[in-house]
Amino acid sequence: MNREPGTILPRSFYARPAIDVAPELVGKLLVRRLGEELLSGWIVEVEAYMGSQDPASHAYGGPTQRNHSMFGPPGHLYVYRSYGVHFCANVVTSEEGVGTAVLLRALEPESGIDQMRRLRDLDEIRRLCRGPGNLGRALGISRSDDGADLIGSDIFIIDRGSRPEIGAATRIGINVAAERPWRFAAVGSRFVSRPLHVPSS
DNA sequence: ACGGGGATCCTCT
């Protein structure tokens, strides 16, 4: 895409409802520092989870030990383990105590691709960060990253001025509130976990 | 202390 240095998204960017933050995260660059190495990818797919207003949210029933970072201040990571196997990363939004977040579902890899390949034990770039569990593994994310500050140096998101066309769709893999179109993705991207439904003319 | 279920992924067919 482009090569400008870009600016780190400030905490104020995250201090808004998840359904407002989510579509704006598409087209931003997620950067992960692993030791001396930087891994990065363009965010192409996310989902918003609206806390107490959203039965599909882990935060729906209030704070617990697992989800407590979602109730912390915005601009931090919420990492959970899914199906006992996968680590999935969310960005916490809104003010402290609200409990809303945006799930990062897919990236278009940009740098550190060989390291991602090693972490995934997979060559094919298109599949390295496709799906939240795969994304977590490709970036070396685990529960120890839960609560990490995104206004920091280990993991952060920058705006390089990319402005892809954004489409909305229903969220994947949930049984409640399934009709809410709170999944957002870059239209036409080949790196999304599932293509957006394109209405046939 | 117990048990059911899950914001997934991969391998088949």
Added chain:
DNA sequence: GAGGATCCCCGTT
């Protein structure tokens, strides 16, 4: 399109 892997989390006893 279906099913198993795999284990943590949480509500219930």
